[in-house]
Amino acid sequence: MYIDKKSSIPAYCQLKTIILEKINNGEYAAGNPIPSERELSEALNISRMTVRQALNQLTSEGILYREKGIGTFVSKAKIEQRNIMSFSETVTRRGLTPSTRILKFEKIKPSDDIKNILMLEENQKVYDAKRLRLANNIPVAIEESFIPERHCPNLEKFDLQQSLYRILREGYHYNLAYADNLIEAANALGEIKKLLEISGNVPVLRIYCQYFTDSGIKLYYEKSFYRSDNYKYSIRIFANNKNNKIN
DSSP states (O other), rough: OOOOTTTOHHHHHHHHHHHHHHHHHTSOTTSSBOHHHHHHHHTTTOOOOOOOOHHHHHHHHHHHEEETTTEEEEEEOOEEESSOOOOHHHHTTOOOOEEEEEEEEEOOOHHHHHHHTTTTOOTTTTEEEEEEEEEETTEEEEEEOOOOOOSSHHHHGGGGTHHHHHHEEEIIIEEEEEEEEEEEEEOOOHHHHTTOOOOOOOOEEEEEEEEEEOOOOOEEEEEEEEESSSSEEEEOOOOOOOTTTOO
């Protein structure tokens, strides 16, 4: 490790780069502690204030986390979703292995809330598919999808351990075009906490999502709970102008 004190790049930025390189090459592994402020200060011949500035920024960015009285640790790499993409594809792109555990799958009469969201008539039924999604056998999310029978008849003939997006695309020839999402933080309680194997007070991301096809069909509705310690959701927000109004 080396800090170039003659460089125009501030010392704390150089230290951030050094730490990130060590995380990327595996020298500083996820869940393991990094050297203390004192150790980094002495090894690089820089002030502890400079070290603290670098660590504070990496902590605020979610790269590191602190445990009071113990030290500073490397955070787990989070699975990031930026657009409409199946869980399986998102996880695979991270170099991980996706898997699914079916918690419930049945055809039901929907509640009034689900019926209104999906604009169903009185006697129309939906498939209720509740699944635990895992990456490298670590629980990441619980997804409960409500799929109108009128859009996907005989859905039970498909294996829902595979990607639902793929089933909709290849089995029913639907192309998902966009989704309306509501995302909020929530406490992990009861069954959610148990299934996601959450210890302590780690919150979850609660996501309500309505999926639409390229022909404007509201195809299905989904309620999900994602572990916030290993999943993040990126959103691009556009400026308000006459061609792109935000209500």
